Amino acid sequence: MADEIDHGSEEFADARQEMDQLVYDSLKSKEMKPNAMFARLSDLAKSAKMSRTAVTWARKNSLWPLQFGLACCAIELMDFGSSRIDAERKGYLLFRGTPRQCDVMVVAGWVTKSMVPEIKRLYEQMTEPRYVIAFGECATCGGPWWQSYNIVKGIDEVLHVDVYVAGCPPKPENLFAALMKLQKKVGGSIED
Ligand code: SF4
Numbered sequence: 001m002a003d004e005i006d007h008g009s010e011e012f013a014d015a016r017q018e019m020d021q022l023v024y025d026s027l028k029s030k031e032m033k034p035n036a037m038f039a040r041l042s043d044l045a046k047s048a049k050m051s052r053t054a055v056t057w058a059r060k061n062s063l064w065p066l067q068f069g070l071a072c073c074a075i076e077l078m079d080f081g082s083s084r085i086d087a088e089r090k091g092y093l094l095f096r097g098t099p100r101q102c103d104v105m106v107v108a109g110w111v112t113k114s115m116v117p118e119i120k121r122l123y124e125q126m127t128e129p130r131y132v133i134a135f136g137e138c139a140t141c142g143g144p145w146w147q148s149y150n151i152v153k154g155i156d157e158v159l160h161v162d163v164y165v166a167g168c169p170p171k172p173e174n175l176f177a178a179l180m181k182l183q184k185k186v187g188g189s190i191e192d
C-alpha cells in the first residue's frame with residue numbers, strides 16, 4: 001500500500017480516499033477500525049492475499065443498491081421490494097441510505113439538468129467498482145419528455161450505464177432480471 005495519502009483541504013470528501021486511509025491506518029496499527037469494514041474489497045483482498053476469483057465471487061454476490069429515486073419509476077422500484085417479487089431470495093434488497101455503503105445506482109425516473117450535479121456527487125461517493133442501471137425509458141433516453149429543454153436524453157450522457165431496463169413504466173420483474181444480468185457482468189461471464 002502507498003504511503004500516507006494526502007487528502008488536501010477537503011478532508012474525506014471522497015469515499016475512495018476515505019477508504020484508502022482507513023485501510024492504511026488499520027494495517028499500520030494492526031487494529032481494524034469499525035468503518036474499515038466498508039473498505040474496498042480489493043484492498044482487503046490484497047492484504048489478505050485473496051485470489052481474484054474469490055474477490056469476483058464475493059463482489060458479484062454482494063451487490064448493494066442505493067436507496068434513490070427520481071420520478072414515477074421509483075414507485076416501480078418500491079414494488080420491487082414487495083413480497084410478490086421476493087427480491088430478497090437473491091439478496092438484492094439491501095438498499096442502503098448512504099452512497100458510501102453502495103456499489104449499484106438504479107436511476108429510476110427522468111433526469112433533469114438541474115439534478116445532474118447531485119446524481120454525479122452521489123455516484124462519486126459510492127464505493128468502487130460501481131455500477132449503474134438505467135431503469136425505464138426516461139433514464140434510458142428521456143422518455144416522453146425527451147424533447148423538453150430541461151431533460152437529459154438518457155443518464156448515459158452523464159454516467160457509464162451497465163444495464164438498461166426498457167418500459168414506461170418498467171416492470172419490477174425486469175429490474176430483477178437486470179440485477180441478474182449485472183451479476184453475470186461483474187462475474188465476467190458476459191461482456192459490456
Ligand atoms: S419511464 Fe415512464 S414511469 Fe418511468 S419516470 Fe419516465 S414517465 Fe415515469
